Amino acid sequence: MIEFRLDPTSGVATYRQLADQVRQALRLGLLGPGDQLPTVREVVTSIAINPNTVLKAYRELEREGLAVGRPGQGTFILRSLLSASPADQLRMRKRLAAWLAQAQAAGLDERGIRALVDSVLDAGVGAVEDIA
Amino acid sequence: MTAPTALDAHGLGKRYRSGWGLQDCSFRVPAGRVVALVGPNGAGKTTLLQLAAGLISPSKGTVRVLGRRPDDPAGKALPRVGFLAQDQPLYRNFTVKDLLRFGRHTNPRWDDAAARRRLDDLGIPTSRKAGNLSAGQQTEVALSLCLSKHAELLLLDEPVARLDPLARHRFFSTLMDVVVAEEITVVLSSHVLTDLERVCDFVVILSASKVQVAESIDKLLADHRILIGPRGEPPWSSAIGTVVRASHRERQTTLLARSPAPVLDPRWDVQQPSLEEVVLAYLEDPSIDAPQTLEPLEAS
Numbered sequence: 001m002i003e004f005r006l007d008p009t010s011g012v013a014t015y016r017q018l019a020d021q022v023r024q025a026l027r028l029g030l031l032g033p034g035d036q037l038p039t040v041r042e043v044v045t046s047i048a049i050n051p052n053t054v055l056k057a058y059r060e061l062e063r064e065g066l067a068v069g070r071p072g073q074g075t076f077i078l079r080s081l082l083s084a085s086p087a088d089q090l091r092m093r094k095r096l097a098a099w100l101a102q103a104q105a106a107g108l109d110e111r112g113i114r115a116l117v118d119s120v121l122d123a124g125v126g127a128v129e130d131i132a
Numbered sequence: 133m134t135a136p137t138a139l140d141a142h143g144l145g146k147r148y149r150s151g152w153g154l155q156d157c158s159f160r161v162p163a164g165r166v167v168a169l170v171g172p173n174g175a176g177k178t179t180l181l182q183l184a185a186g187l188i189s190p191s192k193g194t195v196r197v198l199g200r201r202p203d204d205p206a207g208k209a210l211p212r213v214g215f216l217a218q219d220q221p222l223y224r225n226f227t228v229k230d231l232l233r234f235g236r237h238t239n240p241r242w243d244d245a246a247a248r249r250r251l252d253d254l255g256i257p258t259s260r261k262a263g264n265l266s267a268g269q270q271t272e273v274a275l276s277l278c279l280s281k282h283a284e285l286l287l288l289d290e291p292v293a294r295l296d297p298l299a300r301h302r303f304f305s306t307l308m309d310v311v312v313a314e315e316i317t318v319v320l321s322s323h324v325l326t327d328l329e330r331v332c333d334f335v336v337i338l339s340a341s342k343v344q345v346a347e348s349i350d351k352l353l354a355d356h357r358i359l360i361g362p363r364g365e366p367p368w369s370s371a372i373g374t375v376v377r378a379s380h381r382e383r384q385t386t387l388l389a390r391s392p393a394p395v396l397d398p399r400w401d402v403q404q405p406s407l408e409e410v411v412l413a414y415l416e417d418p419s420i421d422a423p424q425t426l427e428p429l430e431a432s
Contacts (some may be wrong), residue, residue, distance in 0.1 A: 001158055008326075008328070011406070020144065040312055041309060041312045041313065044306060044308035044309060044311070045305045045306075045309045046305070047408070048301050048304035048305040048308055048330065048331060049308065049330045049331060050166055050308065050311075050331050050332060050333045051308060051311060051312045052331070052333045053330075056350075115332060122404075131350070
């Protein structure tokens with residue numbers, strides 16, 4: 001079982017902080033398939049936050065296929081977060097290099113590229129699709 | 133299906149000798165929410181809560197708690213509503229034990245075991261007089277009593293103003309536990325939004341005696357954007373929506389807008405505002421109303 005903590009000064013939405021801590025625990029192997037996440041009641045009493053915030057974080061993990069909610073029992077981890085396979089990583093890297101060349105050709109410098117990547121990451125894939 | 137209504141007002145106003153304390157307020161809070169009632173001092177937060185708690189009567193319009201007027205002739209509304217007053221929430225000359233007995237005799241749904249357990253947890257001796265407790269302890273005792281009433285709607289006026297950080301954490305932790313366990317609705321007022329932000333999922337913004345915004349925090353944040361771009365050159369091909377706040381520098385304009393269309397103009401940067409930024413923007417200009425979805429008042 002993991003214990004959540006909050007950084008009120010981080011500027012990161014509370015539900016995202018919770019979801020990030022679960023993902024981090026999955027990457028570090030502190031949580032694995034079958035493990036139960038703290039119940040909503042446990043989380044709200046330990047860090048004094050709104051229950052919907054916990055539900056929102058858990059729903060996000062469920063959407064990603066990382067966890068599953070079982071009515072009356074709680075939320076359980078479905079799979080671990082192993083990083084992508086070496087072959088997948090190589091493929092992504094090649095595509096990214098090609099994209100980088102395009103960005104430079106369009107006149108973006110390194111800072112501009114980082115800002116663009118950050119803004120897309122912050123907005124989320126859905127938001128980018130909305131614009132397109 | 134929409135959730136039942138915990139608190140709603142239609143054209144609600146309260147006139148004091150000195151003028152309107154609350155004017156033309158219409159809003160609805162669905163059941164099960166934890167509501168931040170925010171606004172500057174003197175905006176009418178206490179007036180609104182006292183009207184809902186039936187301590188004062190409206191000069192105009194109506195307010196209903198759990199679907200009934202506080203002065204419901206059958207007396208069915210107030211036993212289900214808990215109210216925590218801002219100052220002096222307890223009778224000073226009563227001991228904690230007296231307060232327990234008072235609670236037991238005046239509240240039909242009183243849970244004495246829960247009340248004793250909560251006071252035990254706080255470590256406050258029941259022989260003490262309320263007036264001799266610290267301000268923070270008084271608030272904690274008052275909350276314990278309020279929770280033991282088994283209310284479905286809690287109205288808490290500036291509950292954490294007098295609590296130190298540890299007591300504040302304990303207070304919110306207890307409150308959130310009850311929210312999960314009993315699915316109650318809570319309205320907490322404060323002039324410091326950051327005190328409430330992490331426990332609330334609904335916000336009512338009150339300024340200059342009027343309700344500007346009453347909606348879920350998720351929706352409020354999803355509907356607002358900060359747009360930063362060149363002054364005097366609005367983003368092309370984009371409707372900006374309702375501008376809540378605009379500030380201009382020599383060459384740059386910063387807008388906080390409600391429901392802008394997606395901005396494609398690369399000269400304009402779009403950012404997500406924090407709840408505090410949105411609330412402050414509304415409070416800076418009390419003339420701006422957010423559109424509110426109101427259900428018609430059924431005949432009663």
